[in-house]
Amino acid sequence: MLPPPLLFVAAAATMLALPGVPLWPLWPPSASQLLAAVPAGLGLLLAVSAVLALRQAQTQIDPRHPERSRVLVTHGIYRLSRNPMYLSLLLTLLALSIWRQSPSTLLPLLAFVLAIRVQIRREEQALARLFGIHFTRYCQRTRRWI
Structure with a gap:
C-alpha cells in the first residue's frame, strides 16, 4: 500500500494532467476559484487540527504504522x-476538481x-487490536466520514 500522502499526490497530479473540459462553460473561472476555496x-x-491533536497527545502521525500509536486520540477534531x-x-482534491x-x-x-x-480499514483493525474496547466505543460514537 502506498503511503496516503503519496496517494494524494498521485491523484492530484493525475487531476492536473487530465484535459480540462469545463462542466459549466459559462461559469467564470473566478467563481470556480471562489467555490474551490471552501x-x-x-x-x-482539518489537517492542522488533526496534527495539533496528535502532537498534543504525543503520539505518532505516520499512518503506515498504526501499531506504534501510544495513545488513542479522541479529543479535538x-x-x-x-x-x-x-x-x-x-x-x-475536491477543491482541485472544482477549480x-x-x-x-x-x-x-x-x-x-x-x-x-x-488504508482506513487496515488502520482501524490495528487500532482495535491495540486499544480494544476503548477503540470500539470510540467508533460507536464518532463517524468515519470516508
Whole structure:
C-alpha cells in the first residue's frame, strides 16, 4: 500500500494532467476559484487540527504504522471525525476538481477514496487490536466520514 500522502499526490497530479473540459462553460473561472476555496480551506483547517491533536497527545502521525500509536486520540477534531487527515486530503482534491471544472477529475478523486478506504480499514483493525474496547466505543460514537 502506498503511503496516503503519496496517494494524494498521485491523484492530484493525475487531476492536473487530465484535459480540462469545463462542466459549466459559462461559469467564470473566478467563481470556480471562489467555490474551490471552501473545501480547500476546510481541508487545511482539518489537517492542522488533526496534527495539533496528535502532537498534543504525543503520539505518532505516520499512518503506515498504526501499531506504534501510544495513545488513542479522541479529543479535538477527533471527537467529530475518526479520520480528519484523510478527510482533509479528500477535501483538497475536491477543491482541485472544482477549480479545474472538469468531470474527468472525479475519476482520480474516486480512486483516492477507494484506496484510502482500504488504508482506513487496515488502520482501524490495528487500532482495535491495540486499544480494544476503548477503540470500539470510540467508533460507536464518532463517524468515519470516508
